[in-house]
Amino acid sequence: MAKRLRKGERPPPDAPELPEGDPHDVDAWKLELDVYERVIRQLRSIGDALAWRVLGYNRSYILALCRNESPGPMHLDKKGTQHEIEFAVEQWRDHRRFTLLHDLTDCLRIGDATVFHDGDDGWQNIYLHELKSNPNARDRVQDLRLKAAAEATQNFGRLPGDIRARLVDTGVPYATHLPALADALSLAHRRGIQTMKIPGGRALLAFDFSAARNRWGEEEAGQRFESAYASLLRRARLTTGTRICFSSGDSVARGRLTPPWGIYPLQAAQCAALIADFLVFTVTLRSDSLVEELGKCGMDARWLLPNGVEPTSPGQPVLELHSNGHRVSMNSAEINRLLLELVDLPIWARGMDRMLAKGTVGWQPWPVFTNEDQIWV
Secondary structure (H helix, E strand, O other): OHHHHHOOOOOOOOOOOOOOOOOOOHHHHHHHHHHHHHHHHHHHHHHHHHHHHHOOOOHHHHHHHOOOOOOOOOOOOOHHHHHHHHHHHHHHHHHOOEEEEHHHOOOOOOOOEEEEEEOOOOOEEEEEEOOOOOOOOOOHHHHHHHHHHHHHHHHOOEOOOOOOEEEEEEEEEOOEOHHHHHHHHHHHHHHOEEEEEEOOOEEEEEEEHHHHHHHHOHHHHHHHHHHHHHHHHHHOOOOOOOEEEEEOOOOOOOOOOOOOHHHOOOOHHHHHHHHHOOEEEEEEEEHHHHHHHHHHOOOEEEEOOOOOOOOOOOOOEEEEEEEOOEEEEEEHHHHHHHHHOOEOHHHHHHHHHHHHHOOOOOOEEEEEEEOHHHOOO
């Protein structure tokens, strides 16, 4: 309906009804559009969680396969979609092989499907497929990108789409403070709001909308949120300088590099509440505090943005690290990891030090830690 009206076309005779508003006015369909977009993102976040799980929570697969534009909505009336579904059904029916369709996710954007089956050596084999309803309609660029993604994950090589981008195995076991997040969310469910300081100069605030509204009412709940956040910033000494704040709110399936809420080591109801934004949390850090904390870990760090300016895009360089005779600029996606994943800062610094020791001249390195499967669900 929105597309028709924007083109100046009239609604068809069988147009859906609106509960209120003029169906001939494109602005009247804004809420429907918002709901449509939100439902797609929430469902795709479940697909992302499934992708992380079946890929063994191996971030290198996600980093390699996310490097494409979003495919857009998945429509059942498309011939290609029908062919992909038939392929998945056939793989299970005839071979008992699980197939994940990439269009059901936000993070898998190279290839159309991943097929999993047990090999003769006892290991699970993973095969990427580019599916065409017309077998003669092969796309050489797509095939090369698929091959590059597979080679990157197997050999920690160049990532698709950018000759400088490479996976780098830090060899450092992953560690986070996510148990603290689980405690904060549980307490927020009982109290409405919960704040706490996280090692590494970070401040965490968890907010349960239902619990807060039931306890104080909607208006007072908002006021208490603001008051609790201001108090937390004072306690954590984050009232001055440039603050970096990442929030879980309305972020579901927006960042293809970010682990989905569905795999966080939390109760199932908490994961669902984070996906639906009934439960939110924010983590705040001061830029000079991050530089100081990294200095304690032996890293020479420099914040790149002017005072008072916050990062605006996932790929924007925000932090420069210097170690082992090499320099590298980290983007805001990596800062996102430090905040929303509550990564242990000394562990992260050690990983960056190992990454730089491997030599990154002319590279755009994407670090991968080991044993991530022990962190997530």
